[in-house]
Amino acid sequence: MRVFAIGATGVLGRYLIPLLLRGGHEVTVMSPGGRLDTLPDGVRRVRAGLLDPDTPERLRALLDDADVVVNTATAIPRDFAARGAWQENTRLRREGTLVVAEAVLAAGTPALVQMSVTMAYPDGGDRWLDEDEELDTCPTRAVVAAPVAAMEATVRALPTDRVAWTILRGARFVGPGTGQDQLRRQLREGTLRGPCGGREFVSMVHVADFAAAVVAVVENPRPGAVFNIADEPLRIAHYLSGLAAFDGCPPPPATAEAPLDVVSHRVSSTAARVELGWWPAHGIWPLRDLDPEKT
Template sequence: MHVFAIGASGVLGRHLVPMLLRRGHDVTVMAPDRLDRLPAEVRRIRASLLAPEAERLLAADFKGVDAVVNAATAVPATPTAPDGWARNTALRSAGTGVVTGALQEAEVRRFVQMSITMVYADGGDDQLTEAAPLDHRPARATLVGPVLAMETQVRKLPADEIAWSILRGGRFVGPGTVQEQQRARLRAGDLPIPGDGREWVSMVHARDYADAVVAALERGCAGKTLNVADQPVRVADYYRDLARADDSPRPRHDPNAAAEPSHRVSSEAARQLLGWTPVHGIWPLRDQDR
């Protein structure tokens, strides 16, 4: 199968691209940068979804492609910077429309869209399936709005013509992810547990998420939105165990720190429909790829 992967030159791509090659697929990757990190066998296209001619060019590049993966994101290095999320927002809203338009023009038969579980409303201790409500509070609009726009555009694709699937991934952990920043802050004693830390957090190793992408591509899981996350843990337990893994100081509680929504995500549907099971875990000592 010829797979065209958009934006897979970063953390996900370092796992996904070699995995696809090992399984005998041909791979083309389009990204604006970091293409030099990819294996030599990969065809590289240096371009952005936000370029004026992107849809026309993509439609031509998609000709003869069997499947497309859209993993285009632009998470800012400084999330609190003014307009720091503007490019990521544009990629998820306008960029996704570019991809879906080109898919239909080129008559590509399979499509996997990367999404996130962080868009769910606070679920407390309840397990969150794919039917759980999204968080529509104004304070979360910067995150949730673009993801909702992205997923809505994908769902408009005719599933009988394009076997599309949306994979809502938990927070990525492993090398090159925010987990490395968390570990550094724990070593410095600079990452407190917000409040009582009873909220749930759902994460997934980037390599395990790549496994789910490959399964969705090969199975053609048409018209499905699936959660892809490892076993959820409480925030306090995660911080304490992460600190213990590095022999870092035990993190303190900060009653004034704002807690994020509680997301106890269920990935049972991915297990059933994709045969997916996380094997790399969320803890640094279990990383197999350093």
């Protein structure tokens, strides 16, 4: 298939693109920055951002012969709490997704796979969160959840008889190059503070496993479906102490200062396992550094 991947030069793209190439797909990647040069040989590259003024018109022409668009564009801030940190990501989710939706409709692209995040679910405590759960409307988390809801609404508005869209809600990525590296570093340095209690659930997925879910949908479109893509959830305290043990460090001391989003997300990925035949093959622990070319 001819796959047009937007924003696939990042953490996910590093696993996704080799997987698509190995599946025999023709791949074009569009992104705005300098990382296009890091893509493997055989990938067509387009330097453009979804928020560039000329992109709406350009994208329609670029999608002329695409069988499927995979939208993985994101601009997650490094420092979540910094002033205006989420602005670019919010624009990308609200305005950028609209650009993609209008372009696939205008170009007649048959399918769209849109990445989303389980981070937008509300605090579920010990309750399992499946795809029927409403996204969070709590005002204190609006900066995170509202743009995700808007992004998904834009995709859902596409008529499935014209664009076979699927939304994949990914849990927190782990594996090389993800936030897990930073947590491990903080644990080794003893600078990480554990959440008080740590009984909240955290849901994660190895980025290589998430890439496999994307490819599964590219190859077998599931029009109008939304899937959670997550490994088995853990309580935060178990995760942090397990991660510390992996590097031979003591678990972080309990304190009121939480290193992770303390919203409890016990995410169910039963639908993906049953309907896509997807399975988290790599687990969540950093047992080895995977070579993206060989996963």
